[in-house]
């Protein structure tokens with residue numbers, strides 16, 4: 118704009134139409150601006166500007182649609198000519214004959230007919246004005262909204278799975294599942310090293326723009342994992358050779374692998390509190406948009422543990438239908454202390470459903486009774502949040518001996534109470550026991566025992582090494598059912614066994630509580646030791662009651678004594694649940710945005726499109742290019758890249774939602790601009806992707 122200059126100096130500009138009029142429909146400096154403002158109604162009267170309106174005539178719907186949502190305006194600042202025709206030097210629309218998947222979505226481009234251009238009303242491209250209604254007679258990109266049936270789901274090529282039909286075998290309790298990611302034989306392979314999202318946002322993001330407060334448009338973070346997800350899911354040809362008892366081409370559920378260790382440096386650590394920038398109430402930093410680092414790290418470690426494989430291990434390739442054995446016990450010791458025979462535990466992948474399980478092996482077990490094995494069926498009815506589910510038991514010679522195997526739910530990265538509270542591991546010290554933790558353990562173990570006893574069973578393995586911590590403060594009884602098989606037929610009554618459960622339970626709580634003080638060398642009774650504990654009288658009284666009245670102790674009595682603590686534990690669990698749900702909500706849209714970005718990645722900058730007219734400045738795909746620039750390549754007035762995470766998230770969310778909001782997309786050279794609605798952009802992106810995946 119040339120403003121307030123002495124007459125004569127800017128005469129050269131008087132025939133050049135003002136860009137403000139072209140773009141916004143008005144020029145607020147019209148009085149002073151030297152450029153031409155009487156641009157006229159149509160292109161004929163504005164020879165210096167060739168305004169080419171891209172129009173799309175729908176083959177199926179040739180009547181003009183006034184709901185234009187994309188208008189391409191190509192402005193040419195070429196020297197003025199006196200031609201009263203459309204400027205032939207200006208870029209013209211090349212009819213795009215790109216075929217569409219369905220006739221309903223077929224679109225062709227044509228230049229506006231002279232009658233159309235002759236009757237074009239004066240354009241009012243005031244984008245900010247609420248009355249903005251792109252009012253060309255024939256709309257750009259006025260393809261009808263695609264039939265929902267035609268909208269392709271994002272399906273990786275050449276796979277047997279689609280997102281919709283992939284078997285999703287989720288364990289009801291949210292434990293690891295291996296059934297929904299692409300596998301090695303898929304073209305679109307997340308396991309490839311190239312799939313390592315490394316976006317590490319740590320800029321402060323200002324929320325000055327009110328779009329971020331639109332509750333309809335969830336602001337969603339985009340990336341959360343360094344690792345591929347934990348799942349397999351398609352059947353693939355057995356990668357193992359024969360020798361496992363199965364024919365070579367036996368179909369397998371592949372065990373996903375982690376060829377690459379976790380890369381923590383892909384994420385910027387949260388700065389220490391004294392280095393954090395103070396934020397205004399309307400501001401957010403990148404950390405607040407994503408899953409908290411500690412939670413993310415914990416989940417990633419679990420994923421990593423789930424994905425771990427031992428490629429050259431000497432373990433059997435297959436034990437019954439379970440393959441990819443990885444020993445879980447870090448100590449690699451086989452102790453016979455609890456079961457009387459050496460036992461070991463392996464993470465395995467099932468060939469039946471692709472899920473991960475914990476397979477317990479008991480060595481050298483001879484003469485297993487069929488009905489003993491069948492007895493574990495009753496354990497399948499025990500449904501408790503504090504008992505590791507037992508699925509089945511079987512004997513197998515895969516280890517070249519008579520071993521008994523039991524299949525349990527797998528909880529990655531769990532540790533036993535013994536490991537957590539008594540045994541240091543590496544730099545980790547044993548966790549100091551507190552009264553709150555003890556109450557929580559009492560409540561959870563009571564819950565486990567109630568569920569087991571109700572089904573006419575006894576836990577029989579309440580031991581510090583057989584209670585596992587699967588999450589912070591969450592414990593589960595593991596290893597149940599083994600002694601039911603090994604000691605099958607012994608003449609102990611159920612009541613007796615259940616009584617022993619209560620004794621072991623009391624002993625376990627006492628051992629944990631006593632670990633809070635040095636008891637070595639103290640020659641005192643259990644009750645005396647309890648009195649020395651640094652806990653409340655309430656806790657000590659309950660523990661003394663359990664110890665001294667063991668013969669009369671029942672679960673229902675215990676439940677009534679610890680009722681207030683049950684409420685407290687329930688409250689804590691609800692809070693934990695709320696927290697996790699909050700995080701889940703925050704991350705909810707992640708996969709949606711990742712898919713969208715992948716789609717855009719597929720579409721944008723394909724070398725094969727270099728000479729494709731539909732990607733040229735007048736092509737129907739051009740807005741995608743401009744949109745990419747609008748989202749990712751913005752620069753400030755000094756030409757410096759604008760790295761604004763909230764802008765990116767907001768734009769991608771709007772695109773994915775396909776809302777009606779319009780945006781002005783300007784090419785980097787500022788010669789072309791497009792006013793497009795997100796809705797229309799979404800259609801164009803979908804169409805481009807559809808063409809690509811045909």
Ligand SMILES: Nc1ncnc2c1ncn2[C@@H]1O[C@H](COP(=O)(O)OP(=O)(O)OP(=O)(O)O)[C@@H](O)[C@H]1O
Nearest residue numbers: 445446452475525526527528531532533582585595
């Ligand atoms: N269902 C499970 N899922 C995942 N990990 C488990 C499961 N059950 C136990 N673990 C883990 O496996 C490891 C070995 O467990 P195991 O029951 O063999 O105990 P242990 O410490 O080896 O005791 P012992 O050998 O004396 O019986 C422990 O770290 C435990 O946390």
